[in-house]
Amino acid sequence: MRAHEILNNPFLNKGTAFTEAERKSLGLVGILPPYVQTIDQQAEQTYQQYLTKPNDLEKRHFLMEIFNTNRTLFYYLFNQHIVEFNPIVYDPTIADTIENYSHLFVDTQYAAYLDINHPENIKETLENAAGDRKIRLIVVTDAEGILGIGDWGTQGVDISVGKLMIYTAAAGIDPECVLPIVIDAGTTRQELLNDPLYLGNHQERLYGDDYYDFIDQFVNTAEDMFPKLYLHWEDFGRSNAATILNKYKNIIPTFNDDIQGTGIVVLGGIFGSLDITGEKLTDQVYLCYGGGSAGAGISNRVHAEMVSEGLSEEEAYKRFFMVDKQGLLFDDMTDLTPAQKPFAKKRSDFANAAEMTDLLTIIKTVKPTILVGTSTDPGAFTKEVVEAMCSNTARPIIFPISNPTKKLEATAQQVIEWSDGKAFVATGVPSDTITYKGVDYQIGQANNALIYPGLGLGMLASEASLLTDEMIGAAAHSLSGLVDLTQAGAPVLPPFQYVADVSIKVAEAVANMAKSQGLAQAKETDMSKAVKNLKWYPEY
Numbered sequence: 001m002r003a004h005e006i007l008n009n010p011f012l013n014k015g016t017a018f019t020e021a022e023r024k025s026l027g028l029v030g031i032l033p034p035y036v037q038t039i040d041q042q043a044e045q046t047y048q049q050y051l052t053k054p055n056d057l058e059k060r061h062f063l064m065e066i067f068n069t070n071r072t073l074f075y076y077l078f079n080q081h082i083v084e085f086n087p088i089v090y091d092p093t094i095a096d097t098i099e100n101y102s103h104l105f106v107d108t109q110y111a112a113y114l115d116i117n118h119p120e121n122i123k124e125t126l127e128n129a130a131g132d133r134k135i136r137l138i139v140v141t142d143a144e145g146i147l148g149i150g151d152w153g154t155q156g157v158d159i160s161v162g163k164l165m166i167y168t169a170a171a172g173i174d175p176e177c178v179l180p181i182v183i184d185a186g187t188t189r190q191e192l193l194n195d196p197l198y199l200g201n202h203q204e205r206l207y208g209d210d211y212y213d214f215i216d217q218f219v220n221t222a223e224d225m226f227p228k229l230y231l232h233w234e235d236f237g238r239s240n241a242a243t244i245l246n247k248y249k250n251i252i253p254t255f256n257d258d259i260q261g262t263g264i265v266v267l268g269g270i271f272g273s274l275d276i277t278g279e280k281l282t283d284q285v286y287l288c289y290g291g292g293s294a295g296a297g298i299s300n301r302v303h304a305e306m307v308s309e310g311l312s313e314e315e316a317y318k319r320f321f322m323v324d325k326q327g328l329l330f331d332d333m334t335d336l337t338p339a340q341k342p343f344a345k346k347r348s349d350f351a352n353a354a355e356m357t358d359l360l361t362i363i364k365t366v367k368p369t370i371l372v373g374t375s376t377d378p379g380a381f382t383k384e385v386v387e388a389m390c391s392n393t394a395r396p397i398i399f400p401i402s403n404p405t406k407k408l409e410a411t412a413q414q415v416i417e418w419s420d421g422k423a424f425v426a427t428g429v430p431s432d433t434i435t436y437k438g439v440d441y442q443i444g445q446a447n448n449a450l451i452y453p454g455l456g457l458g459m460l461a462s463e464a465s466l467l468t469d470e471m472i473g474a475a476a477h478s479l480s481g482l483v484d485l486t487q488a489g490a491p492v493l494p495p496f497q498y499v500a501d502v503s504i505k506v507a508e509a510v511a512n513m514a515k516s517q518g519l520a521q522a523k524e525t526d527m528s529k530a531v532k533n534l535k536w537y538p539e540y
């Protein structure tokens with residue numbers, strides 16, 4: 001290999017840390033500054049430079065340069081500053097980079113760009129992108145529903161890259177065995193279609209049979225090419241996400257983060273809250289505000305848990321109310337999604353059915369104890385809404401988890417103040433600790449990033465042939481017991497600084513459940529060992 005090919009390969013490059021012996025054997029003599037640095041010195045130098053960057057976008061740009069040139073150093077640094085870098089590398093700053101991707105473009109970051117117009121290129125694309133790396137984890141998006149900011153076409157590739165960065169930082173997934181993918185199926189965003197610098201297909205988004213046919217060819221090709229693959233779907237649109245998941249989840253090891261990952265983390269946050277009050281889940285009344293992929297996914301997870309705690313399916317459904325753009329969902333509506341239908345109510349059961357389009361009225365009528373926002377409707381949880389929640393129960397659970405920050409239904413500070421410190425709150429983006437009337441409220445981050453890395457680690461370590469509901473349930477339960485709940489203002493989810501420990505716990509729970517369901521195919525049968533063995537560390 002030519003010397004500069006090594007320096008330009010982020011999986012091989014050590015930069016100034018190449019030892020004299022390595023420089024000699026790899027033909028690098030004289031093409032690096034003479035002083036040999038340790039990784040600690042490199043990290044220190046890099047971090048100092050990072051601190052000079054004037055804003056979050058510039059900071060992310062700088063970190064991506066390190067990512068593009070030296071993955072080991074990037075993850076070493078990320079591990080040292082996980083809480084500080086999380087919102088820079090990932091949500092919310094990633095939303096800005098996606099919106100500006102074509103204009104900011106400098107590097108492909110080893111992603112694969114699949115073109116809906118060329119299904120015949122799927123295999124070649126995956127081969128070119130993977131090279132001789134053995135891919136075990138793919139994150140794929142078609143970018144129709146990026147976070148809460150909608151359709152961004154090819155520019156959404158950054159979410160696949162970003163999700164994978166968290167997989168490695170949080171759970172130690174070997175960065176060499178991952179592949180970020182975007183499927184460019186066109187876009188509904190006129191602003192992109194009109195932009196001559198837009199790097200994606202300048203065409204309307206494709207839906208229907210041809211689209212599903214492409215997805216099928218992609219899945220089959222990827223499965224053929226990469227044995228032991230775990231396939232993660234991210235930010236597909238509401239009309240496709242559940243359809244795709246339901247088609248493949250009983251056939252291959254696969255996962256939809258928005259539907260399943262979010263369900264786990266929110267249920268974990270509810271468990272955290274109920275651990276403090278001592279109340280039972282089966283006594284709660286749940287209001288889903290925004291019944292899309294995430295909203296319905298979470299509702300299904302919480303519903304399944306209520307059933308496993310003894311309620312019948314029907315009794316459990318009675319405890320759920322789902323609100324979308326139309327207001328409270330009724331079963332006579334003709335535009336319900338398949339995932340919404342089981343949660344829709346009978347109009348005749350409400351004397352004031354005609355008024356059930358307004359969130360405050362709905363809350364006053366159905367008296368929920370849990371309110372979760374996945375609506376992309378900023379500011380929807382008003383002071384009146386929070387106060388109404390407080391008159392239903394002593395300690396309401398209020399999780400505004402729409403992303404990024406500009407989509408929040410309410411800030412953590414607002415929920416704490418308006419509820420006079422009574423509400424349990426968790427947000428999707430990181431939130432600072434809030435001091436209110438002398439108590440420091442630590443705010444849990446109800447973001448699927450807390451669990452999908454561990455879930456993936458468990459799937460890969462156990463080589464599970466499927467991801468079952470039981471494994472997902474085990475992941476949610478494994479989040480309990482990590483926080484000292486006796487402290488006033490304790491967070492209802494483990495703080496992100498502990499994500500590495502959380503990931504191990506989640507991974508072991510998932511892998512053990514896979515094993516007990518007879519789905520683990522790994523040679524190693526001790527799942528703790530399998531998890532430990534798979535973990536990659538950023539060291540030269």
Ligand SMILES: NC(=O)c1ccc[n+]([C@@H]2O[C@H](COP(=O)([O-])OP(=O)(O)OC[C@H]3O[C@@H](n4cnc5c(N)ncnc54)[C@H](O)[C@@H]3O)[C@@H](O)[C@H]2O)c1
Pocket residue numbers: 145146147148149235237238257258262265289290291292293294295323324325326373374375376377401402403404407427428429446447448449
């Ligand atoms: N914190 C997390 O881990 C996490 C995970 C997934 C999604 N999310 C966030 O949840 C939001 C939704 O994501 P999604 O993937 O479910 O998208 P989606 O498009 O599938 O769902 C959004 C739903 O909200 C509804 N909606 C829109 N405006 C509304 C309004 N004014 N009132 C009530 N409902 C309204 C839409 O009709 C749709 O059904 C996004 O902001 C996303 O970032 C957060």
Ligand SMILES: O=C(O)C[C@H](O)C(=O)O
Pocket residue numbers: 091146147148235257258402403428447448449
């Ligand atoms: O990406 C995130 O921050 C979480 C989630 O998957 C989302 O779509 O908002």
Ligand SMILES: [Mn+2]
Pocket residue numbers: 147234235257258
């Ligand atoms: Mn998502």
